[in-house]
Amino acid sequence: MTTITTAVRPLVPDLDGDRALLGGKAWGIQRMLALGVPVPPAFVVTTEACARHRAGGGRLPADVRAALPAAIAHLEEVTGRTFGRGPAPLLVSVRSGAAVSMPGMMDTVLNLGMTPRAQVALAASTGNARFAADTARRFTRQFEAVVGVAPPTEPAAQLEAAVSAVFASWDSRRALAYRRERGLDDNAGTAVTVQAMVFGNLDDASGTGVLFTRDPLTGDPEPFGEWLPRGQGEDVVAGTHDPLRLAELARAQPAVHAELMALAATLERECRDVQDIEFTVESGRLWLLQTRAAKRSPVAAVRLAVALAEEGLIGEREALDRVSPAQVAAVLRPHIEPHARAAARVLASGRPACPGVVSGVVVCDTEVAQDRADAGEAVVLARPTTDPEDVPAMSAVAAILTELGGATSHAAVVSRELGVPCVVGCGTGTLMGLAGTEVTVDAAAGEVLEGVLPVVAPAGAGDEPDLARLLAWARAEPGADPAASLPDLLTARDRTR
Amino acid sequence: MDLAVLQAVRLKGGLADASTVIWLAGGDEAAVRRSLGSLVAAGQVQERRGRYRLMPGGRDMLRAALAAERAGLDVTALDLVWEEFSAHDHTLKVILRDWQLRDGEPNDHSDEAYDAVVITRVEALHGDVSRLATRAAAIIPRLSRYPGRLEMALVRLRGGDRRFLTHPMVDSYHTVFHELHEELYGATGRDRASEEATTG
Numbered sequence: 207m208t209t210i211t212t213a214v215r216p217l218v219p220d221l222d223g224d225r226a227l228l229g230g231k232a233w234g235i236q237r238m239l240a241l242g243v244p245v246p247p248a249f250v251v252t253t254e255a256c257a258r259h260r261a262g263g264g265r266l267p268a269d270v271r272a273a274l275p276a277a278i279a280h281l282e283e284v285t286g287r288t289f290g291r292g293p294a295p296l297l298v299s300v301r302s303g304a305a306v307s308m309p310g311m312m313d314t315v316l317n318l319g320m321t322p323r324a325q326v327a328l329a330a331s332t333g334n335a336r337f338a339a340d341t342a343r344r345f346t347r348q349f350e351a352v353v354g355v356a357p358p359t360e361p362a363a364q365l366e367a368a369v370s371a372v373f374a375s376w377d378s379r380r381a382l383a384y385r386r387e388r389g390l391d392d393n394a395g396t397a398v399t400v401q402a403m404v405f406g407n408l409d410d411a412s413g414t415g416v417l418f419t420r421d422p423l424t425g426d427p428e429p430f431g432e433w434l435p436r437g438q439g440e441d442v443v444a445g446t447h448d449p450l451r452l453a454e455l456a457r458a459q460p461a462v463h464a465e466l467m468a469l470a471a472t473l474e475r476e477c478r479d480v481q482d483i484e485f486t487v488e489s490g491r492l493w494l495l496q497t498r499a500a501k502r503s504p505v506a507a508v509r510l511a512v513a514l515a516e517e518g519l520i521g522e523r524e525a526l527d528r529v530s531p532a533q534v535a536a537v538l539r540p541h542i543e544p545h546a547r548a549a550a551r552v553l554a555s556g557r558p559a560c561p562g563v564v565s566g567v568v569v570c571d572t573e574v575a576q577d578r579a580d581a582g583e584a585v586v587l588a589r590p591t592t593d594p595e596d597v598p599a600m601s602a603v604a605a606i607l608t609e610l611g612g613a614t615s616h617a618a619v620v621s622r623e624l625g626v627p628c629v630v631g632c633g634t635g636t637l638m639g640l641a642g643t644e645v646t647v648d649a650a651a652g653e654v655l656e657g658v659l660p661v662v663a664p665a666g667a668g669d670e671p672d673l674a675r676l677l678a679w680a681r682a683e684p685g686a687d688p689a690a691s692l693p694d695l696l697t698a699r700d701r702t703r
Numbered sequence: 704m705d706l707a708v709l710q711a712v713r714l715k716g717g718l719a720d721a722s723t724v725i726w727l728a729g730g731d732e733a734a735v736r737r738s739l740g741s742l743v744a745a746g747q748v749q750e751r752r753g754r755y756r757l758m759p760g761g762r763d764m765l766r767a768a769l770a771a772e773r774a775g776l777d778v779t780a781l782d783l784v785w786e787e788f789s790a791h792d793h794t795l796k797v798i799l800r801d802w803q804l805r806d807g808e809p810n811d812h813s814d815e816a817y818d819a820v821v822i823t824r825v826e827a828l829h830g831d832v833s834r835l836a837t838r839a840a841a842i843i844p845r846l847s848r849y850p851g852r853l854e855m856a857l858v859r860l861r862g863g864d865r866r867f868l869t870h871p872m873v874d875s876y877h878t879v880f881h882e883l884h885e886e887l888y889g890a891t892g893r894d895r896a897s898e899e900a901t902t903g
Binding site (some may be wrong): 519599622 | 714716717718756757793796797799800803804809858869870871872877878881882885892895
């Protein structure tokens with residue numbers, strides 16, 4: 207095998223390089239390999255190469271271009287397939303992966319290496335021409351969307367263009383906005399992980415899914431996930447198809463389900479945190495595509511930190527590290543009961559303008575809204591935008607929603623002044639159809655949920671068992687003020703850490 | 704006179720009493736009272752518990768009156784005012800957000816130095832806004848109240864009444880600014896909702 211420069215590295219169990227250099231995705235793959243988890247072979251183009259790509263005005267550095275063929279040869283060797291041609295064609299996924307996860311913000315190209323020859327070979331080797339055509343169609347559509355041109359016929363040229371486009375997606379508007387909102391470093395860059403494809407759409411014993419080792423919304427200890435038979439990765443994440451519950455996988459393929467559960471438990475134990483795992487089943491064979499610490503709701507963050515500490519997976523100190531003052535504040539604020547929230551349908555979502563949780567009936571006409579609110583009804587006023595003549599009604603209603611406008615719009619400014627929960631910018635055409643519907647607005651989350659949902663309002667940290675545990679642990683720490691509140695104690699810890 | 708009265712009733716969204724309408728519409732008090740009386744009699748404005756509210760017929764009449772007014776105006780000059788004013792709209796909204804929120808949390812106004820900096824930013828903007836209001840009033844005399852109202856809001860804000868920057872139920876800087884913006888939308892024949900939809 208040819209020597210591979212440091213900018214392009216095959217992922218192996220004992221790879222050196224830190225998370226900042228490899229990106230979260232490659233880092234996760236490498237950790238899984240080290241744990242003996244079945245992961246399709248892959249290589250990474252590092253964040254260091256991304257920095258040079260950006261500095262070079264979006265041109266792929268020469269050493270990266272030179273190293274790609276050898277890295278692909280490595281995948282061919284491990285899989286016994288050949289890149290872009292038969293008899294068993296190798297197709298790869300090209301994915302972003304920053305050190306700090308930015309889910310859905312950057313670009314991905316799947317099925318790369320698809321050529322007319324590969325399509326013919328794939329149809330022949332699988333005996334499934336429809337599947338081969340379907341894969342080719344997905345590839346062309348996604349490549350055009352991400353790279354902006356039709357895919358070249360030469361697979362090596364496809365790869366260079368896709369790696370370059372994924373690097374460039376670090377500077378896309380949505381990625382910039384995401385980082386700005388969260389205060390993330392614009393210069394960190396993304397790595398690109400290139401991985402052999404496995405096919406969730408191959409046959410009836412194939413499919414794809416996501417698994418959370420515990421429920422990320424409620425913090426319930428049961429695994430929670432979705433399974434899409436005959437689907438491929440982005441179908442679940444993009445929400446374009448209706449996936450099934452994991453119980454369906456247990457019914458259809460019990461051995462695969464059992465293996466998945468065992469691997470999930472291993473990963474959670476080894477990573478010492480709740481994991482969000484992407485997996486694919488190809489003709490009855492389980493492959494794990496990635497794992498990462500699961501994003502979670504404030505309620506789940508508190509419950510999970512306490513649960514993991516009580517199980518001995520993490521210490522009390524680490525449990526406190528994993529809960530932010532803002533998350534505690536969110537749990538202490540009146541909030542929708544988590545199970546009801548998880549089950550409720552989201553009717554609209556926008557940007558939070560003034561926080562608060564409130565239920566009421568949606569009214570779109572300002573004057574009607576005011577009359578009904580004056581008569582004592584809980585009214586949620588929904589408008590395309592608001593203007594001065596809406597102000598009296600805005601002061602009378604329980605919540606305000608707008609289709610247009612951002613955090614500085616008239617509705618946002620006025621609602622904050624009035625202290626009325628408000629969500630702005632839900633999108634044209636999203637609200638007027640809700641007239642007459644009973645909804646619950648969670649303005650801090652920017653969501654409008656169907657129905658009147660139960661609201662929990664803890665009187666203080668002592669009123670909620672998990673917060674009480676955290677409070678006791680925080681007060682027991684050396685130097686802690688025994689009279690301080692939990693958010694204050696956590697803020698003080700943040701400062702000294 | 705009807706136009707000024709209808710617009711005053713509309714902008715206050717049903718909250719205006721007779722004295723507010725008289726004050727906003729400006730001009731001769733007796734004339735305002737006569738106009739208000741005839742609009743109520745014709746069903747274009749509804750009076751309830753001493754407060755006035757625009758009815759659908761009044762809304763149509765207002766639209767027609769604005770179009771008629773526009774026919775006699777220097778629309779190019781007015782468009783220019785609208786454009787410059789709209790550019791300041793965003794600046795003001797950002798200042799107002801910083802007044803209401805600090806690092807995403809509500810500003811509890813305990814830090815006088817912070818608030819003073821925000822007020823300085825309003826004052827820096829005010830010079831331009833005031834000139835634009837004066838230009839608007841030169842083109843449309845019934846808008847002549849606006850420069851003084853803006854000035855007055857600033858005076859009260861400087862005097863320590865914090866409501867006069869953003870509070871929607873008093874004649875705050877934001878209230879006056881936004882009503883003037885709305886007047887400019889109407890006078891130039893623009894629709895705010897569709898403008899916002901196209902500009903995002």
